[in-house]
């Protein structure tokens with residue numbers, strides 16, 4: 001970037017180590033640390049602002065030291081992921097520029113049911129699903145096919161997802177839904193289990209979208225009793241992955257398949273109002289059907305994780321990636337060129353198809 005900016009990196013307060021509150025130690029080992037280090041290497045002046053439960057502190061800090069832009073890595077407020085959308089909402093109200101998806105996109109993606117309803121309205125394939133509210137008698141419709149995966153409606157990081165989430169019949173489904181209601185204190189979603197390759201597709205951009213080479217998780221012992229879904233143990237326990245021969249790598253896809261995946265992911269990205277960067281998780285069935293599992297407006301962008309690996313494979317190294325995200329965000333705040341005002345608004349599904 002040509003000139004140095006004042007960047008405030010907003011992070012979940014729990015990620016700030018008391019020994020290194022400004023993320024200056026080397027090397028940094030977390031997403032937050034990697035982003036801060038990259039921004040500094042790019043020549044920016046970087047401050048870190050922790051988000052916990054104190055609104056006054058956030059407002060005070062941003063008022064006292066107004067940044068040129070916030071790099072928003074906060075994923076919750078008051079330890080509640082459902083409040084993640086309010087962080088950018090607050091920044092909008094304060095007229096502070098920030099990177100990444102805004103409140104509307106975060107809201108659409110937070111609810112795993114709402115997001116699937118919207119996609120299916122636009123004829124994008126998603127697993128059949130059922131939302132189970134706590135405290136209500138539940139009738140499971142006949143159309144539901146097993147196995148079914150029962151998950152908390154609003155979580156991330158595979159919280160609440162274990163092999164026991166995969167159920168074979170109605171009584172197991174109800175039991176797991178009760179577990180989600182009690183342990184996670186929230187609504188459960190039961191989704192038809194989709195068998196197939198699991199791909200993680202990283203997308204960058206706004207008006208023009210770049211789809212990076214997809215990553216894939218390979219369940220080496222599927223069929224031999226090993227895990228077949230990315231449970232929280234699979235995601236966070238390397239020894240467990242080794243034990244069950246589970247690996248992350250790049251997805252080898254025929255060109256036509258990649259083109260189809262990229263086309264669908266761009267539509268999903270626009271429909272759910274993602275901005276600057278995002279990752280779409282999907283399954284590709286043996287018949288070549290694409291089912292969208294989940295859309296992440298706040299994907300992990302740590303060095304070495306899927307998003308950064310995909311970008312790197314496309315020739316966008318880590319610092320350049322962070323720079324691109326920052327520039328994409330800044331460009332959104334520039335006044336629109338005159339021509340944009342006379343363009344037909346892109347509102348219909350048809351316009352979305354044409355736009356990709």
Ligand SMILES: Nc1ncnc2c1ncn2[C@@H]1O[C@H](COP(=O)(O)OP(=O)(O)O)[C@@H](O)[C@H]1O
Nearest residue numbers: 127155156157158159191192193194229230294
């Ligand atoms: N309908 C489904 N069919 C097959 N696997 C699924 C389905 N839903 C979730 N999974 C598995 O569970 C993992 C986590 O589910 P996801 O909805 O992405 O939760 P999180 O937001 O916690 O990442 C996925 O990566 C996938 O392996």
Ligand SMILES: [Mg+2]
Nearest residue numbers: 157158281294
């Ligand atoms: Mg996921």
